[in-house]
Amino acid sequence: MGLITRSKETAPCTVTISHRFEELSAHVRLDNGAVIHPGDTVQVQGPEIMAAFGEIVEEQRTAVITRASKLEQMWTRATGDLEFMELCEFSFSEEVMS
C-alpha cells in the first residue's frame, strides 16, 4: 500500500439475501479471507441481485476491492468517529417534508 496511491484487487464473494416475512437481510462475504480496512471500497460485480418476496438467494460473485492509500486510511481512522450519528436510529429520516 502506497502513501498516496490506491490499489485494486479482486476477491471471490458470496452474496446472501433473505427477502422473507420472517427475515429481511443481505450480506456479502469475501470468500478468500480478504480483510477490509478503513477507507477501502468494495464493489460486487455483475447485475443487480434480486430476491423475490419469500425467497433466499445466494450467489457467487466477484468483488473488486479498492484499497485506500495509507494516508486515506489514516484519515478515515481519525475522522470516522465523527459520523457516529449514523449508528443511531431515530424512526424518521432527516428530510423536512412539510
Added chain:
Amino acid sequence: MNMHSSEATTAEEAIAAQEALPPLTNEEATKVAMSNTLLTPRFYTTDFDEMDAIDVTPVRAEWDKLIAAMKADPNRGHFKKNEDWDTVDWDGMEPALKAEFIDFLISSCTAEFSGCVLYKEMKRRGSNDDITTLFQLMARDEARHAGFINDALREAGIAVNLGFLTQAKKYTYFRPKFIYYATYLSEKIGYARYITIYRHLEANPEHRFHPIFKWFREWCNDEFSHGEAFALLMKTDPALTESRVNKLWIKFFLTAVYSTMWVRDHQRPEFHKALGVDPAWYGQEVFRKTSEISKQVFPMTLDIDHPRWIPQLNKMQAANVQIALGRKQGGFGGWVKRMAGSARAGMAFLSLLTIPVETNEVPQSPRLEPAY
C-alpha cells in the same frame, strides 16, 4: 378474490397471499420508495482485535443469564400477523400523514437492516465466543424486525430495493467505544420510544391508525435486551464510563442523540397529530425514561428540566428548517440561508452542551428489566 395478507393467520399464509398479489404498479409508492433511497445501510469497520479481547468475566453471571434469555427467544412467535392485524385503509389515509408514516416505516426498516449488517459483520470478524454469540443473536432480532416492517411496506405498495448490494461501498471506521455508546443509547431510546407510543395507544386506542403499533411492546423488549448487553459490555472496562474524557464523550452523545430526536420528531407533525401525541410531551417523556434507564451505566444524566433545555431544542429545530429552506432555494441566497441556519444550530447545540449534568452513582450491577 385472493385472501389479503392481513387476514392470514400464519406467516406462510401471509406470504402466499402476498405472492398472489398483482405486481406493484402504484407510481406514487414507487416514487416515495425511490426518493427515500430505501435500504442504504452504512458499512463500517472497527478495531475487531480490541473487541475480541473483551473479557466478560467481571459480569459473567449476568452475562450468561442475558444470553440464555436471548437464546430462549421468547419473541419467536410474536412477529406473525394474526387477527389483531386489522385492514389498513391506505387509500383513505391523508396524503401528508401517509407520507410521514411511510417515512417512519422506511427509516425504521433501514435502521433494523443496518443493525443487522453491522452485527453480522462483527459476528463474522470476531473469534471470542461470548461476543460473537451476542452479535449473532442481535442480528437475528434485527433481521426479523426488518422483515416485519418490510411486510407492512408491501401492504402499502412499496417494494424494497436492495440495489445497494452491487454498488460501491466505502467502509468508514468507528472505535469500539463509539459503537458501544451509540448503540447502547440507540437501543434504549428505541425501547423508550416504542413503549411510550404503545402505552399511549393502549389508553387511547382510537388513535391507533395502523396495526403495527400493537406489536411494539414485545418488539421493544428486544431493543431493551440489546441495550442490556451493551451495558454489560461497558461494565467490563470501567474506564469506558469513568475516565474524564469518556464522561465528556457520553455527555456529548446524550446531547446529540436527544436533540436529533427532538428535531426529527418535530418535522413529522401529521404522524404525531394522528397518534394524538404532542411531540414536545413525547420527547420529554422518552428522555425521562431513557435517562432513568441509562443510570444503570452512565455516570450522569442530562438536566432536561433546565430552563434552557426546551428553548434551545426549539431553536435547533427552527435552524434546521432554515437550512432545509436554504437547500431548496439554492443559489447564493440559499447558501447564505443555509450557513446562517448552521451557525444558529451550532450555537443552540453549544448552549445545550453547557447545561450542567446531574451526576449519578452507578450501581454495582447494571441489570434491569423492562418496566414501563
